[in-house]
Amino acid sequence: MAVRARIEGSAVASLTTGRRTIVALAIGCFAAAVVHAGHQPPVPKSDWDEIWAAGRALLDGLDPYAALASGYQANQFNYPLVYPAPAVVIAVPFALLPLQSALWLWAGVGTAALTWALLARGWWGLLGLCSAFYIHALLSVQWSPLLSAAVAVPALGFVWAAKPTIGAALFAGWPSRPAIIGAIAITAVSFALIPGWVRPFLTASLAMPHTSPLVLRPGGFLLLLSFLRWRRPEARMLGVFALVPQTALLYEMVPLLLIPHTWREMLMLVGLSIVAGVFAFREDPSHHLSLAIVTLWPIFLLVVYLPCLFLILRRENTSENTHFPQRWR
Numbered sequence: 612m613a614v615r616a617r618i619e620g621s622a623v624a625s626l627t628t629g630r631r632t633i634v635a636l637a638i639g640c641f642a643a644a645v646v647h648a649g650h651q652p653p654v655p656k657s658d659w660d661e662i663w664a665a666g667r668a669l670l671d672g673l674d675p676y677a678a679l680a681s682g683y684q685a686n687q688f689n690y691p692l693v694y695p696a697p698a699v700v701i702a703v704p705f706a707l708l709p710l711q712s713a714l715w716l717w718a719g720v721g722t723a724a725l726t727w728a729l730l731a732r733g734w735w736g737l738l739g740l741c742s743a744f745y746i747h748a749l750l751s752v753q754w755s756p757l758l759s760a761a762v763a764v765p766a767l768g769f770v771w772a773a774k775p776t777i778g779a780a781l782f783a784g785w786p787s788r789p790a791i792i793g794a795i796a797i798t799a800v801s802f803a804l805i806p807g808w809v810r811p812f813l814t815a816s817l818a819m820p821h822t823s824p825l826v827l828r829p830g831g832f833l834l835l836l837s838f839l840r841w842r843r844p845e846a847r848m849l850g851v852f853a854l855v856p857q858t859a860l861l862y863e864m865v866p867l868l869l870i871p872h873t874w875r876e877m878l879m880l881v882g883l884s885i886v887a888g889v890f891a892f893r894e895d896p897s898h899h900l901s902l903a904i905v906t907l908w909p910i911f912l913l914v915v916y917l918p919c920l921f922l923i924l925r926r927e928n929t930s931e932n933t934h935f936p937q938r939w940r
Contacts, residue, residue: 631730638740639723642749647715650752657752661688663713665699666706669804675699676811691815696801696808697794698754698773714752722749724760724767725865731763735874742881743888748862755865761790762844762869769793776855781866784848816856821901825853825916828908834916837923842930845870846923859904859911861891870919872926880918887914 650657664682665675679692692699705713725745729736739745748755754774761767762781768790771778782790801808816822825831834853840846848866857863864884871877890910894903 626730626733631727634730634737635723635726638726638737639719642722643715643719645749646718646752647711649750650711650714657714658690658694659702659714659717659752659754660710661690661692662694662698662702663706663710664688665692665694666702669699669703670706674807675805676808676815680811680815690819692812693816693819694773695775695798695812696805697769697797699808700797700801700804701770701773718749718752721754721756721760724764725756728760728763729868732872732877733874735877738874738877738881739868739871741885742865742868743861743884743891744864744868747860747888747891748865751862753862753865755862759866759869765789766793769797772798776857777852777863777866779855780848780852783851784844784846784869821904822856822858824856825859828859828912830909830912831916833912834920837920840923840926840928842928843923843926844930846928849919849923858900859908861888864911864915867915867919870922872922876922880915880922883914883918887911890914 661679665679668675668678675696676692679688682688683691705717708716722740726737726740729739745756747753754770755777757767757770758774758777758781761770762785765785765787766789768782768787771782771790772794778794825834831853835850837846837849837853841850848869852866861884867880868877871880887907887910891907894907
């Protein structure tokens, strides 16, 4: 045990800030190139396409919720705007660019930030980028890599306001004063720019049939056992994660990459994610999404969530966490 600790400690020590930065930027650029090559507008292929459109509407002086509702009714988008106004405000700088450029830039930034966070463990943290969770999030250009990265970079915690469900789970695990200040600030800006956003946001998001808390899905209540280790950040994160509405698709599971503490645990989780990904690929959630989620959930519970719960419950109920310290200061 002591030898293993020394080896892992030396691996982390060898990753200086400069090395982490170079590796994170290089992998972020690669991810951006993948999205640039594979994502072709104008057909929306991710939720972020609609966030970009909402940002463009705000830049044009329009109400983004009304604009997206009109686009949804005209079959231009798969959904109305189901994100809170802070997400639109965050998207505004990217909306200054053409859609395809904005997509690859967003994917690159999210991947670079997630890489930086994963490298807090040592080089083996990069195994997480081989997971089906991350790959699905990358190819569908999702928020989850950037949201997850904020646990290691509290200054990024303001992004949790853009997706407050998953953000609440991450904040429960790793509360941070910079994060809460940033979230309050960007929420205040969103009210200044889009004063009446709460009602249309709630109306649209509550109407989505494929989102519900994991605890309301069969067997999902078992994840609440993670609160038996409530002093541990990853335990609090998983417990709250089970309580908030979400789609339960692979890209939502990127925060689970914060649970492994050793390369063996990470390798196990990555392998299980690939098994889950094979089933998800065969089911193809892009068609009949609600039905696909119902079909896939038992597989995800058995193959992904319960092993994560096992990793947490086998640990002592202490606040020790060497990788992502809480920064309430």
